[in-house]
């Protein structure tokens with residue numbers, strides 16, 4: 001079953017014009033560092049910390065379908081979080097929505113937030 005918008009706590013991160021994309025923009029959602037990317041299909045958000053040794057994925061090399069870690073080159077799909085080894089290694093992805101005023105919000109699962 002697909003999660004619904006109410007399964008997330010939405011964190012405002014400002015408008016795209018406020019973010020510095022290099023190629024990803026590193027933002028904080030509470031204690032969580034998230035990397036936001038622009039893609040042809042819209043904005044994508046993943047955990048910023050690479051699951052290998054913690055490099056910032058916001059500073060990786062972006063491809064149309066993913067991001068390559070700047071330290072050791074592991075690649076992650078920006079839609080699914082699937083990484084190397086046929087997806088044996090994954091990182092978390094989060095929904096991004098744009099409000100009517102142009103502000104962006106990242107949805108963190110309620111289980112990840114301290115106030116549920």
Ligand code: FES
Nearest residue numbers: 050052053069072
């Ligand atoms: S820290 Fe990302 S591949 Fe090693």
